[in-house]
Amino acid sequence: MLADLAPKAPDPLLKIIKMFREDPRGDKIDLGVGVYKDATGNTPVMRAVKDAETLLLATQKTKTxxxxxxxxxxxxxxxxxxxxxxxxxxxxxxxxxxxxxxxxxxxxxxxxxxxxxxxxxxxxxxxxxxxxxxxxxxxxxxxxxxxxxxxxxxxxxxxxxxxxxxxxxxxxxxxxxxxxxxxxxxxxxxxxxxxxxxxxxxxxxxxxxxxxxxxxxxxxxxxxxxxxxxxxxxxxxxxxxxxxxxxxxxxxxxxxxxxxxxxxxxxxxxxxxxxxxxxxxxxxxxxxxxxxDEALRQSWRDELDEIRTHIKRTRRRLAAERVNSIPMHLIADQKGMFSTLPLTDAQVTALREVHGIYMTDAARINVAGLREADIPRFVEALRAVA
Ligand SMILES: Cc1ncc(COP(=O)(O)O)c(C=O)c1O
Missing domain, CATH: 3.40.640.10 (Type I PLP-dependent aspartate aminotransferase-like (Major domain))
Structure with missing residues (x-):
């Protein structure tokens, strides 16, 4: 019977997202959610995607x-x-x-x-x-x-x-x-x-x-x-x-x-x-x-280059910092949006509760979600707990 269903545990990431949303601190930092964010913290619609959508809207003849x-x-x-x-x-x-x-x-x-x-x-x-x-x-x-x-x-x-x-x-x-x-x-x-x-x-x-x-x-x-x-x-x-x-x-x-x-x-x-x-x-x-479409394809490639450059720059900035027990320099060699830091559960909790810095329970950080302006505060907090 449906009435007998046992509840399932919610996705742990959803718990982090909820806690972040409910945290009233103005300087909180979200490194949990796995989406790319630009320098302003926005996840933009790419230019080529917008152009393609305009084209589709004008030319699509059926929804079969x-x-x-x-x-x-x-x-x-x-x-x-x-x-x-x-x-x-x-x-x-x-x-x-x-x-x-x-x-x-x-x-x-x-x-x-x-x-x-x-x-x-x-x-x-x-x-x-x-x-x-x-x-x-x-x-x-x-x-x-x-x-x-x-x-x-x-x-x-x-x-x-x-x-x-x-x-x-x-x-x-x-x-x-x-x-x-x-x-x-x-x-x-x-x-x-x-x-x-x-x-x-x-x-x-x-x-x-x-x-x-x-x-x-x-x-x-x-x-x-x-x-x-x-x-x-x-x-x-x-x-x-x-x-x-x-x-x-x-x-x-x-x-x-x-x-x-x-x-x-x-x-x-x-x-x-x-x-x-x-x-x-x-x-x-x-x-x-x-x-x-050649022009749209080039526009997409250009914007993807910008995204990658942004992520690489953030990685290099983090890698230049020294934090006691964390091999920060390796962050520059790693690729894409994520890295997982060698932090204990207690350190992850302290970062969240004391410093308003949110990552997954397993200490995965979304490098692509870290705003440049937040890097110094993030590194200071890491030094305080590590
Ligand atoms: C490693 C990996 N595989 C697959 C996916 C699935 O992506 P989506 O279902 O959003 O296309 C993700 C999304 O986070 C991912 O990180």
Whole structure:
């Protein structure tokens, strides 16, 4: 009975958001929410997105369904952006955001016989929930030393030994959430070799293309991996890269043999059909318009460059500061919006309660949410608690 339902614990991040909102202090600092903010603290609509929306409004002739696979031009253009020429050999389907793509991919893997998904930890907190919702078993695989801010690849290889052929591992393609620590090209190659040797499928999660070193640079590791393995599943989110979070724009790409592709495609279509039937149109149409028009595409690239420059500048500013027990200098080497600081629960609580500085309970900070003017106060507070 519905009356017997046990309540679920709320997402811990929502708790932080609520506490921040209710904090009356005028100088409070929000490093919790995972959205990009410009120098004024705003999350802007990108210029190219606004222009594409104006164009769509003027030219759209119908609101009928987009079709089972979604917007095929969107899929082709995003595929080209992510994989280059390799996109030609992939099955693809539009998804409801990167989250929807991850769920589609997990359901597909389960249909193909997978039982377990290795999750290099710490991972994006939604990964285990998605894996479990798809009736797969998440395998927690610690792979990062937070005190030293260092990747331990051998720990990951050991985790691959605990799963079977046809199981998978979710690897973040760039700008790791919550660590900011990405694999080097050599590490990607070593990972591909290790996965091939064990028959474990890479499930790549790309949610921040363009936020690290550049649009092509950020997918170099992903491409190296996809090139080397016979099968791969790739979830793409365009929420951040186009600043269209609420439009829920994503896609799933699958590399398999040509022979297996029709079955993969029909399984994906069936999973989507039983879930939400057809994907939403507007966000994907924006991305399609931006990527297919030379001027809009350039405008988007320019603004993405500005965003990346802003994040890198904030990282360099933080890295120049000295704080007792925190290797601040490594923040400059890390990529994208997030870093996770080696802070205890008590230190995170003190930062929030005494200094009005909000981060996740696991001490993830959204570097891209830190206003330049707030950096000195943030560093002073870190020195006071660390
Ligand atoms: C690592 C990672 N993957 C996937 C997503 C999903 O993005 P969305 O569902 O908003 O497109 C996010 C969003 O925060 C993320 O950080």
């Amino acid at each position: 369904y987009v079709g089972q696979q979604g917007d095929v031009d969107f899929l082709r253009l995003v595929g080209q952006l992510v994989f280059g020429d390799m996109a030609r050999d992939m099955a693809s389907i539009q998804a409801v955001g990167g989250t929807g793509a991850l769920r589609l991919g997990c359901d597909l893997l389960r249909e193909s016989g997978a039982k377990r998904i290795v999750l290099p930890a710490p991972c994006w907190p939604n990964h285990p929930s998605i894996v479990r919702a798809a009736r797969l078993e998440p395998i927690d695989a610690p792979f990062f030393n937070i005190a030293e801010q260092r990747i331990d690849l051998d720990a990951l290889f050991a985790a691959f030994d605990t799963v079977a052929r046809g199981d998978a591992v979710i690897l973040q393609a760039c700008c790791h959430n919550p660590l900011g620590a990405d694999f080097s090209l050599d590490q990607w190659t070593a990972l591909a070799d290790a996965l091939n040797a064990r028959g474990v499928i890479p499930f790549l999660d790309l949610a921040y293309q363009g936020f690290g070193d550049g649009i092509d640079e950020d997918v170099a590791g992903l491409r190296a991996m996809v090139e080397r393995v016979p099968e791969a599943v790739i979830a793409v989110s365009e929420a951040k890269s186009f600043g269209i979070y609420r439009e829920r724009v994503g896609a799933l790409y699958v590399k398999t043999s040509e022979k297996a592709r029709p079955a993969v495609m029909s399984n994906l279509a069936a999973i989507a059909r039983a879930n939400y039937s057809m994907p939403p149109d507007h966000g994907a149409a924006i991305v399609r318009e931006v990527l297919s």
